Amino acid sequence: MPDNSSSRPSGFDRRAFMAGAAGSALVPMTARAAAQDPRAPAAQDPSAPVDVTLHVNGKDRRLRIDARTTVLDALREHMGLTGSKKGCDHGQCGACTVLIGDRRVVSCLTLALAAEGQEITTIEGLATDDRLHPMQQAFVDNDAFQCGYCTPGQIMSAIACVKEGHAGSEADIREYMSGNICRCAAYPNIVAAVKQAAPEILKG
Known part of the structure; x- marks a missing residue:
């Protein structure tokens, strides 16, 4: 008689095996490791x-904030x-331009946590007593604003532009101030x- 043992069910379900393998592939390795190790710290x-x-x-400001808070929103x-x-x-x-160190940054894209330990200067930190910063005074003298909404960012960027050595000509100023839009x-x-x-x- 022919041996029909090969046609008998072996207890192995191929479809169940494939479904289980696909499901486990969807779980990240780190999550599986954490699930297997009860001592792993919680995320x-x-x-x-x-x-x-x-x-x-010039002052330290201690804050408790969401880690995703930008410098702009912190300010x-x-x-x-x-x-x-x-x-x-x-x-x-x-x-939203501010200075971090002497470097100009757009504060809406800079995380507050990334600026910790560095000097942040805003438009409010420029004047001393009743004396305007030279760039602030120059903006007043030259009517360099109309609605004024962009002016704080323009002034902060202009200070950096000068300190970077890019104010030697009108063409340089226009090029290196081009990131600040005045509508x-x-x-x-x-x-x-x-x-x-x-x-x-530059004098001091």
Whole structure:
């Protein structure tokens, strides 16, 4: 008689095996390892508040904020420093420009945690007593603003432009200030303001 043992069920279900393998592939390796090791630390909630100290305009400001908070939102929402403006919130208009060290940054794209331990200067930190910063005074003298919404970012960027050595000609000023948009189109006056303030800033 022929041996029909090969046609008998072996207890192995190919479809069940494939379904189980596909399901396990969807679970990340780290999650599977954590599930297998009860001693593994629980994943930290990214929305949980964190402590951060920001050095702003010469003062330490201690905050408890969401880790995803930007420098701009930390300034405006947590410190009440509303001079830096939220324009596009995509780093494209320059209205939120501040200085971190001597480097100009768009604060709407910079995490507050990344700025910890560095000197942050905003428009509120420029004037001393009743005396305007030379760049602020130059903007007033040259009518380098109309609605004024972009002006804080323009001034902060202009100071950096001078310190970077890019204020030697009108063409350089226009090129290196091109990241700051003025919807009122006060560009000729802005260039004139930068030219006026540059010698005094470089002097000291």
